[in-house]
Amino acid sequence: MAITNTKLNSKMDPNWCSGCGNFGIWAAFKHAAQEADWNNSNSVIVAGIGCHGHMVNFTEITGFQGLHGRPIPVASGIKIANHKLNVFVSTGDGDCMSEGGNHLIHAANRNNDITVLLHDNAIYGLTTGQSSPLSGKGFKSKSTPLGKIEDSINPLQVALASGATFIAREYSGNVKELSQLIIKASEHKGFAIIDILQPCVAFNKTNTHTFYRRNIYNLPESYEASDKNAAFAKVLEWGIKKIPVGIIYQENKLTYEQQLPQLNQDILINLPRNQKEINSLITKYS
Numbered sequence: 001m002a003i004t005n006t007k008l009n010s011k012m013d014p015n016w017c018s019g020c021g022n023f024g025i026w027a028a029f030k031h032a033a034q035e036a037d038w039n040n041s042n043s044v045i046v047a048g049i050g051c052h053g054h055m056v057n058f059t060e061i062t063g064f065q066g067l068h069g070r071p072i073p074v075a076s077g078i079k080i081a082n083h084k085l086n087v088f089v090s091t092g093d094g095d096c097m098s099e100g101g102n103h104l105i106h107a108a109n110r111n112n113d114i115t116v117l118l119h120d121n122a123i124y125g126l127t128t129g130q131s132s133p134l135s136g137k138g139f140k141s142k143s144t145p146l147g148k149i150e151d152s153i154n155p156l157q158v159a160l161a162s163g164a165t166f167i168a169r170e171y172s173g174n175v176k177e178l179s180q181l182i183i184k185a186s187e188h189k190g191f192a193i194i195d196i197l198q199p200c201v202a203f204n205k206t207n208t209h210t211f212y213r214r215n216i217y218n219l220p221e222s223y224e225a226s227d228k229n230a231a232f233a234k235v236l237e238w239g240i241k242k243i244p245v246g247i248i249y250q251e252n253k254l255t256y257e258q259q260l261p262q263l264n265q266d267i268l269i270n271l272p273r274n275q276k277e278i279n280s281l282i283t284k285y286s
C-alpha cells in the first residue's frame with residue numbers, strides 16, 4: 001500500500017516535519033476512509049491541540065478542533081447528537097493522557113461508541129519538545145534536562161482498567177496494518193482506542209522509527225483477544241523486542257448510546273423539540 005495516497009487530501013498541504021510519524025497515520029486513515037466509504041456526510045474527526053490535531057485540516061472529512069485535551073468529550077457529544085455518524089478522535093499523548101486524562105477514563109467507562117486514534121510520540125511536539133506523561137523514566141527534554149523522574153503512564157493499561165472494549169496498538173510506519181486496524185476499531189460497537197507509536201523525528205531521539213521497527217512484534221494468531229487477564233499481561237509488556245502490536249482486547253458490551261431510550265426512535269437532532277420550553281430555559285439562565 002503506497003503512502004502517497006492523495007484521495008481525501010484537503011486543500012491544505014501538511015506542514016509536519018519530514019519523516020514525522022503523523023504522515024503514516026494520515027495515510028492509513030485515508031486508506032481506511034476510502035475502503036470503508038467514510039465521507040463528509042457520514043463521518044467526523046475531532047482533534048485536540050498539537051501536531052496530531054492538524055490531521056483534521058489536511059483531510060477532506062468533516063472535522064472539529066476544540067480545546068487542548070478535550071476532543072473525547074466533544075466526540076462523545078457528537079455521537080449522542082447523531083449516533084449514525086462514524087466518530088473519530090485524533091489525540092496526542094499529552095492531549096489524551098495529561099490535559100485530557102480524565103476524559104479518557106470516563107468515556108471508556110461509559111463505553112461511548114467512538115474511535116480514539118492516539119498519536120503517541122511520547123513528547124509534546126507542537127510546543128517543541130517537553131516531556132509528556134508517556135515519555136519514559138529518565139527521558140531528557142527541555143522540561144526535564146536531568147531526566148524524567150517519574151515512570152511513564154501506560155495508556156492502554158489505563159484504558160483497559162477503565163473499561164474500554166477495544167484496545168489495540170500499531171506502529172505508524174505499518175500503514176497497511178494500521179489502516180485495517182482503524183477499520184476494525186470503527187466497526188467495533190463501543191469505546192475503541194489504538195495506541196499508535198508515532199515517532200517525532202524533531203524532538204524525540206529515543207522512540208525513533210528504528211527503535212520501533214526493531215522492537216515491535218505481531219501478536220500470534222493463537223492470542224485470545226477476549227481474555228481480559230491476558231490483555232492486562234500484554235499491555236504491561238514493554239521493552240527490548242517486546243512491544244506487541246495488533247488487537248489486544250475486544251469485548252462485546254452495550255454501548256452508552258444503545259442504552260439511551262431517546263435514541264431508539266431516531267437520531268437526537270431529528271426528534272421534536274419543545275422550542276417554547278427551551279426559550280424559557282435560556283431566558284431563565286441568561
Ligand SMILES: Cc1ncc(C[n+]2csc(CCOP(=O)(O)OP(=O)(O)O)c2C)c(N)n1
Nearest residue numbers: 049050051052068092093094095124125126
Ligand atoms: C489547556 C492548555 N494547556 C496547554 C496548552 C499548550 N499546548 C498546546 S499543544 C501542547 C502539547 C501537545 O502535545 P501532544 O498532545 O502530545 O501533541 P503533539 O504536538 O505531540 O502531537 C500544549 C502543552 C494549550 N494549548 N492548552
Ligand code: SF4
Nearest residue numbers: 017020051125200201
Ligand atoms: S514536531 Fe514532531 S510531532 Fe510535530 S510535526 Fe515535527 S516530527 Fe511531527
